[in-house]
Amino acid sequence: MKFIVKLSPEITIKTRPVRKQFVARLQANIRKICRRRELGGDMVRRWDMLEVVLDPQHEESCAAHQQRCSNVAQVLRTTPGIAHFLEVAEHNLDLSGSGDEILERIARAAGAVYAAQLPGRSYAVRCKRHGQHDFNSQRVEEFVGAWLGQRCDNNGVDLHHADITVALEIKRERLFIVKQRHAGLGGLPLGCVGQVLSLISGGYDSSVASYETIRRGMETHFCFFNLGGHAHEVGVRQVAHFLWDNYASSHRTAFISVDFEPVVEEILHKVAKPYMGVVLKRMMLRAASQVAAQMKIDALVTGEAIAQVSSQTIANLALIDKVSDVMVMRPLISSDKTAIIARAVEAGVATYAEHMPEYCAVISDKPTTAAKPRVLEQQEEKFDFTILQNVVEQRTMCGIDDVYEKDSIIDEVEKQSVPEPGQVIIDLRDEDSCANKPLKLHTNKTLNIPFYKLNRLFSELDSEQQYLLYCDRGAMSRLHAAHLRAEGYANVKVYQPKAQ
Numbered sequence: 001m002k003f004i005v006k007l008s009p010e011i012t013i014k015t016r017p018v019r020k021q022f023v024a025r026l027q028a029n030i031r032k033i034c035r036r037r038e039l040g041g042d043m044v045r046r047w048d049m050l051e052v053v054l055d056p057q058h059e060e061s062c063a064a065h066q067q068r069c070s071n072v073a074q075v076l077r078t079t080p081g082i083a084h085f086l087e088v089a090e091h092n093l094d095l096s097g098s099g100d101e102i103l104e105r106i107a108r109a110a111g112a113v114y115a116a117q118l119p120g121r122s123y124a125v126r127c128k129r130h131g132q133h134d135f136n137s138q139r140v141e142e143f144v145g146a147w148l149g150q151r152c153d154n155n156g157v158d159l160h161h162a163d164i165t166v167a168l169e170i171k172r173e174r175l176f177i178v179k180q181r182h183a184g185l186g187g188l189p190l191g192c193v194g195q196v197l198s199l200i201s202g203g204y205d206s207s208v209a210s211y212e213t214i215r216r217g218m219e220t221h222f223c224f225f226n227l228g229g230h231a232h233e234v235g236v237r238q239v240a241h242f243l244w245d246n247y248a249s250s251h252r253t254a255f256i257s258v259d260f261e262p263v264v265e266e267i268l269h270k271v272a273k274p275y276m277g278v279v280l281k282r283m284m285l286r287a288a289s290q291v292a293a294q295m296k297i298d299a300l301v302t303g304e305a306i307a308q309v310s311s312q313t314i315a316n317l318a319l320i321d322k323v324s325d326v327m328v329m330r331p332l333i334s335s336d337k338t339a340i341i342a343r344a345v346e347a348g349v350a351t352y353a354e355h356m357p358e359y360c361a362v363i364s365d366k367p368t369t370a371a372k373p374r375v376l377e378q379q380e381e382k383f384d385f386t387i388l389q390n391v392v393e394q395r396t397m398c399g400i401d402d403v404y405e406k407d408s409i410i411d412e413v414e415k416q417s418v419p420e421p422g423q424v425i426i427d428l429r430d431e432d433s434c435a436n437k438p439l440k441l442h443t444n445k446t447l448n449i450p451f452y453k454l455n456r457l458f459s460e461l462d463s464e465q466q467y468l469l470y471c472d473r474g475a476m477s478r479l480h481a482a483h484l485r486a487e488g489y490a491n492v493k494v495y496q497p498k499a500q
Contacts, residue, residue: 001053001054001065001069001087002051002052002053002054002087002088002089002090002176003051003052003054003072003073003076003085003086003087003088004049004050004051004085004086004088004169004176005026005030005049005050005051005052005076005082005085005184006048006049006082006083006084006085006086006184007022007023007026007048007049007050007081007082007083008081008082008083008184008186008187008188009083010187010188011023011026011081011188011189012048021192022081022188022189022192023045023050023189024045025081025189025190025191025192026050026079026081026082026189027043027045027050028250029079029080029081029189029190029191029250029251030043030050030052030075030076030079030250031043032249032250033075033079033249033250034072034075036249037071037075039054039068039071039072039075040054040057040068041053041054041072042055052072052076054068054069054072069087073085073087073182076182076184077182077183077184077185078185078246078247079184079185079189079190079247079250080185080186080187080188080189080190080214080215080216080217080247081184081185081186081187081188081189081190081192081217082184082185082186083184083186084181084182084183084184085181085182085184086167086169086176086178086179086180086181086182087178087179087180087181087182088169088176088177088178088179089109089113089176089177089179090174090175090176090177091109091174091175091176091177092173092174092175093105093106093170093172093173093174093175095133095173098134099133099134099135099139100143102133102134102135103135103139103140103143103144104143104147106140106143106144106168106170106175107143107144107147107148108147109175109177110125110144110147110148110166110168110177111147111148111151111152113177113179114148114152114164114166114177115148115151115152117164118148118152118153118154118164119152119153119154120153120154120155121154121155121163121164122154122155122156122157122158122161122162122163122164123145123148123154123155123156123157123158123162123163123164123165123166124141124145124157124158124159124162124164124165124166125140125141125142125144125145125148125165125166125168126141126165126166126167126168127140127141127144127167127168127169127170128168128169128170129169129170129171130170130171130172131170131171131172131173132172133170140168140170144166144168145157145166148166167181185215185247186215187215187216187217188216188217189217190214190217190218190219190247190248190250190251191217191219191250191251192217193216193217193218194218194219194298194299195218195219195220195221195295195296195297195298195299196213196218196219196220196221196297196298196299196300196301196329197220197221197222197223197256197288197291197292197295197297197299197300197301198210198213198220198221198222198223198300198301198302199223199224199225199284199288199300199301199302199303200222200223200224200236200239200240201224201225201236201303201356202224202232202235202236202238202239202352202353202356203303203353203356204303204337204340204341204344204349204350204353204354205303205304205305205308205332205340206302206303207239207243207303207344207347207349207352207353208303208331208332208340208343208344208347208349209301209302209303209330209331209332210222210240210243210301210303211243211247211343211344211347211349212331212332212343213301213329213331214243214247214248215247219248219251219253220243220248220253220301221253221254221255221256221295221297222240222253222254222255222256222400223256223258223288223291224236224237224240224255224256224257224258225258225260225284225287226257226258226259226260226261227260227261227264233257234479234480234482234483234486235352235355235356235483236356237255237403237479238352238476238479239349239352239353239356240255240400240403241400241403242348242349242352243347243349244400244401246348247347249401252399252400252401253399253400253401254295254397254398254399254400255397255398255399255400255403256291256395256396256397257395257396257397258287258291258391258392258395259391259394259395260283260284260287260391262387262390262391263280263283263387263388263391264280266383266384266387267279267280267283267383270379270382270383270384271379271380271382271383272379273366273367274366274367274368274371275367275368275371275375275376275379276367277311277367278311278316278319278320278367278368278371278376279376279379279380279383281320282319282320282323282376282380283383283388285300285320285321285323285324285328286323286324286388287388287391287392288300288324289323289324289325289326290392291392291395292326293325293326297326298326298327299326299327299328299329300324300326300327300328300329301328301329301330301331302328302329302330303330303331303332304317304330304332304333305330305332305333305334305335305336305337305340306333306334308337309367310367310369311367311368311369313369313370315369315370315371316368316369316370316371317330319371319373319376351450351451355455355456413478413481413482413485413493413494414493414494415478415493415494415495415496416468416493416494416495416496417495417496417497417498418497419441419443419444419468419495420466421443421444422444422466423444423466423467423468424444424445424446424447424465424466424467424468425439425441425444425445425446425447425467425468425470425495426446426447426448426449426454426467426468426469426470427439427446427447427448427449427470427471428449428450428451428454428469428470428471428476428477428480429448429450429451429470429471429472430450431448431450433472434448439470451471451476451480454469454480454484455480455483455484458484458489458492463489463491464491465491466491466492466493467491467492467493468492468493468494468495469481469492469493469494469495470494470495470496477494477495477496478494481493481494
C-alpha cells in the first residue's frame with residue numbers, strides 16, 4: 001500500500017529554503033507518530049509531495065496489514081500540514097512501443113482497480129501527467145474511458161456528475177492509480193511557527209481555540225485554572241489529552257494545573273460583582289504570563305469571541321490584555337457560537353465540551369460591559385496578590401502523555417485483569433468501536449455506555465452492583481473511575497486485561 005501525501009497550499013507557496021524546512025518537519029512529524037504507534041512504513045520526500053509506503057511485514061496477515069494501513073491513514077488525516085492524501089496502487093509504466101500500446105497498459109491497470117466498482121454506476125476518468133510522453137492527459141482520459149466502457153458493465157460516462165472518478169497520475173515512468181482520496185487537516189506542520197500556552201477550560205471555546213493553533217503549526221501547551229475541584233480537572237485532562245493524542249503527539253506537550261479556588265474566593269469577598277469577571281480574567285492572564293515566561297513561550301491563547309457573552313466586549317478585552325507581558329491570541333474572536341460548535345464536532349471534542357460545567361459563571365452575575373480603568377484599579381487594590389503568587393508557585397506540571405499518571409486518586413483506583421463472577425463490565429468505547437471489536441466475555445454481563453454518557457448515567461445504575469470500566473488503552477477507564485470514586489462511588493474499578 002502506498003499513500004501520496006499532498007502538501008498544504010500554504011507550504012507550496014513558500015520560498016525554496018522555507019518550503020524545504022516545512023516539508024522536512026512534516027515528514028519528521030509523521031514518522032514520529034507512526035513510530036510511537038508502532039505502525040512502521042517507509043517515507044520518501046519529494047519536492048511536491050511525500051510518499052508513505054507500507055509493505056506487508058513478516059508473517060503479517062492480510063487483515064492485520066489492512067488494519068495497519070487504516071491506522072496510518074488516520075494519522076495522515078489528523079496531522080497538520082496535509083491538504084489531502086491519496087491511497088494509490090503504483091505501477092512501473094513501460095514506455096516502449098507506440099502511444100496506443102502504452103495507453104492500453106494504463107487502461108488494463110486502471111481496469112484491475114476499478115472494474116468491480118463500475119457496474120450500475122456512471123464514471124469519468126481524470127488524469128494528471130508529468131514528464132515527456134507521446135500523449136497528453138486528455139488522450140489518456142479518452143482512451144481509458146473508452147476502454148472501460150467497452151469491457152466493464154457500467155452506466156456510461158458522466159463528466160459532470162459521475163458516481164465514480166477513475167483518478168490517474170502519471171509521473172514519467174510511474175503510474176499511480178488512485179483508489180481513494182482523503183481530506184487532510186490543512187494548516188502548517190506542527191513545530192514550524194513556535195510555541196503557545198493555551199488557557200483551557202474544557203469547554204467548546206478553549207478546546208476549539210487550542211485545536212486551531214495546533215492546526216496552524218503551533219506547539220500548543222495547556223494551562224488549566226482549576227475552579228471546580230478534582231472533577232473539573234479530570235474532565236479538562238481528558239480534553240487536553242485527546243487534542244494532543246489525535247493532533248499533536250509528534251511533540252512533547254506540557255499540562256499545567258493551577259488551583260485557582262483561593263483566587264476566586266478572594267475575588268468573591270473583595271471585588272464588586274460587576275467587576276468580578278474582568279478581574280478573574282486579568283488574574284488568569286497574570287498567572288499565565290508568568291508561566292509562559294518561565295517556559296520561554298511568547299504567546300497565550302484564549303477561546304474568547306467578541307460579544308459571545310455580555311462581558312466579552314472590546315473595552316473589557318483591552319483592559320484584560322493590559323496585564324499580560326506576552327501576546328494574547330484569540331483564534332475565535334469573530335466566530336459565531338454555531339460555527340465553534342460545528343468545529344468542535346469536526347475536531348472530536350464536542351462530546352467532552354457539552355458535559356463540561358461552566359465554572360466561570362459563578363462570578364458572572366450582571367457583569368460590566370465597559371469596565372472603567374480607574375474603577376478596575378480600585379477593585380484590584382483590595383485584592384491580596386500574595387494569594388495569586390502562591391497559587392502560581394504551587395502549580396503542578398507534567399507531560400501530557402503522563403497526564404493520567406500524575407494523580408494520586410487515579411493511582412488509587414483498583415485494576416483487575418480478570419473479572420470476578422457477578423461483576424458487570426462497562427465498555428466506555430463508542431458504539432462503532434464496540435461493534436467492530438467487541439469484548440468477548442463468557443461469564444460477565446457487559447454494558448456499552450460511551451464515556452461521554454457515563455457521568456450522567458452511572459447514578460441510575462444499581463448501587464449494590466460492582467462495575468469494571470473498560471477502554472482500549474486503559475487511560476480513559478482509569479480517569480473515569482477516579483472521577484466516580486471522587487464523587488463517592490466505591491463500587492467501581494478498572495478492567496485492564498493482560499495483553500494477548
